[in-house]
Amino acid sequence: MNTGDELPPLEIPITRTLIVAGAIASRDYQDVHHDPELARQKGSPDIFMNILTTNGLVGRYITDHFGPTAELRKVAIRLGAPNYPGDTMVLTGRVEAVDGDTATVRVVGANGIGKHVTGTVTVTLPPSEGLT
Amino acid sequence: MGTGSAFAVYQKCQCEAPWGDEGEGATVSYEPVVSHEAKAEAAAEPGDVFETRLKVYEGQRAAVSRVGKDPVNAPMIRHWCEAMGDTNPAYSGPDAIAPPTMLQAWTMSGLSGHTRGTHAYDELLGLLDDAGYTSVVATDCEQEYLRPLRPGDEITYDSVIESVSAKKTTKLGTGYFVTTRMDIRVGPDLAGTHRFRILKYAPLRRADRPAAGPARRDQxxxxxxxxxxxxxxxxxxxxxxxxxxxxxxxxxxxxxxxxxxxxxxxxxxxxxxxxxxxxxxxxxxxxxxxxxxxxxxxxxxxxxxxxxxxxxxxxxxxxxxxxxxxxxxxxxxxxxxxxxxxxxxxxxxxxxxxxxxxxxxxxxxxxxx
Incomplete structure (x- = not known):
């Protein structure tokens, strides 16, 4: 693996089930993540994904690619366009730096209305994983 | 751009456009969209005086020695992995670790009511509420993982108000970014840090917002x-x-x-x-x-x-x-x-x-x- 390597993209269909399951699994019971009517009353067109689920998906994207021996060290994300039901988010990543056994990956998750998430993940791989 | 066009000036205001999740777990709730903007503007206090009052909270504690509601446990890990579609074998079996990105989940209060923050944190949010900045979205999350969490670990956490921004104009409305930094420990050991930024804002009136669905807005x-x-x-x-x-x-x-x-x-x-x-x-x-x-x-x-x-x-x-x-x-x-x-x-x-x-x-x- 080298600086500049691109990770294969991961498409995540944004279903109501994913939004609700992610919210509940992260113990986030804010109604804007499960109740469309209350979400509308608060000015949102529909329910939308919570930040903890986005964080989890970004982590999964990295470990799916680098494998179970990869260890996440840092995940830093910023949210932009919300993930609403019916949309699709495509995660892409690019290795920005490699230092010994540690790589820094720039991640972008784009949906139909813009960039849902941009962020940086620092991940450590055991030496056998072929970091150069 | 003295005689520049108004729309160019307008675009400059969009440098920060948070538009996402709400704040720190269940500690703050959304309010119905009404004309908070007007209320915020009606708060006749000069902006810099208000900002000075907010700045006082920088460095103060937002949570002190709180205990996670549940110890790190396999069922919650499995529910998380099911929701995320995460099949990483590191998260199951006898040597399982929790997905590192679950860090904040262990600090969430869930449905069963919540302990409010410290006096300082409540006061800061109250000040913003009273000035009309009643809504909240999460904009940034930065986590560092220092040691893995495993089933059975009991976590405690402390949080400090790291910064309060100047007043910002965003797509959602005007407001202030509040950044907190949380340390999550198992016993004396620091397991991770969690920096979280929310925008406390005065929501635009409903009529000011893009209409839901595909129909174009009534001009x-x-x-x-x-x-x-x-x-x-x-x-x-x-x-x-x-x-x-x-x-x-x-x-x-x-x-x-x-x-x-x-x-x-x-x-x-x-x-x-x-x-x-x-x-x-x-x-x-x-x-x-x-x-x-x-x-x-x-x-x-x-x-x-x-x-x-x-x-x-x-x-x-x-x-x-x-x-x-x-x-x-x-x-x-x-x-x-x-x-x-x-x-x-x-x-x-x-x-x-x-x-x-x-x-x-x-x-x-x-x-x-």
Whole structure:
């Protein structure tokens, strides 16, 4: 693996089930993540994904690619366009730096209305994983 | 950009456009969208005084020695992995670790009610609530994982208010970013750190927001465009625009034309000037297409051109009369004036070919979500 390597993209269909399951699994019971009517009353067109689920998906994207021996060290994300039901988010990543056994990956998750998430993940791989 | 167009000024306000999740777990709830904006504006306190009051909270504790509601446990890990579609074998079996990105989940209070933050944190949020900044979205999450969490680990956490921003204008409304930093421990060991940023904001009135669904907004409900900033140096320019005349400043010393309007001549330093009326002919010198984020008074995508007038000066304006994606450098355009509402007239630039398509370019194919 080298600086500049691109990770294969991961498409995540944004279903109501994913939004609700992610919210509940992260113990986030804010109604804007499960109740469309209350979400509308608060000015949102529909329910939308919570930040903890986005964080989890970004982590999964990295470990799916680098494998179970990869260890996440840092995940830093910023949210932009919300993930609403019916949309699709495509995660892409690019290795920005490699230092010994540690790589820094720039991640972008784009949906139909813009960039849902941009962020940086620092991940450590055991030496056998072929970091150069 | 003294005489620059209002929309360019408006776009500058969009540097921060959070539009996502709400804040720290269940500690703050959404409020119905009503006219908090007006309330915020009505808080007659000067902005800098209010900001000083907010700044006092920087460095104060937001949570002290709280205990996670549940120890780290396999069922919650499995539910998380099912939701995320995460099949990483490191998260199951006898040597399982918790997904590191679950860090915040172990600190969440869930449905069973929650312990409020510290006095300082409650006070800060209360101050913002009282000033009309009643809504909250999460914008940033930065986590560092120092040791894995495993089933059976009991976590404790402390949190400090790291910073409170100056007042910011965002797509959601105006407000303040509040950043907290949390340390999560198992026993004496630091397991991870969690920096979290929320925007406490005064939501725009419902009528000011893009409509839900594919239907385009009723134009009559559309919020008005921002006003140009008019001062003594450019007042005559805007008076001209009101009368549908585009005036270019001319130095009476050396005859050099200039735009935007300035008190003096950049060529000779002369302070005396008169005006010449633009012929209205121009070409696109450069342009951008605005897609995202959408802003209530505008219908993206739309093209903003830097127009080179036949007289030689350049100015910024919307390029209409041609689909936004057909605007090109060198495109010939002609000046028109558009009355956006009872007070606001702006010069716009219409492509000289395909003028029948006007409107398509302005309204675009993009529908607000």
């Amino acid at each position: 009559s409900q559309k919020p008005s465009r921002p006003r140009p900033v008019i001062n003594r140096d450019n007042a005559e320019f805007w008076e001209g625009v009101q009368r549908h005349r585009l005036l270019i400043q001319r130095c009476t010393g050396c005859g050099t034309l200039r735009h935007p309007w300035l008190p003096g001549c950049n060529a000779c330093g002369g302070l005396d000037w008169d005006t010449v009326e633009a012929s209205g002919e121009g070409t696109v010198y450069s342009y951008v297409v605005m897609h995202h984020p959408p802003f209530p008074a505008f219908d993206p995508p739309y093209a903003v051109g830097l127009i080179e007038l036949a007289e030689g000066v350049r100015m910024i304006g919307n390029v209409l009369g041609v689909p936004y994606d057909k605007v090109r450098i060198g495109l010939p355009v002609r000046l028109e004036f558009r009355e956006y509402d009872e007070e606001l007239v702006l010069p716009i630039w219409c492509a000289q070919e395909g003028a029948a398509q006007e409107g398509a370019a302005q309204e675009g194919l993009y529908e607000h979500r």
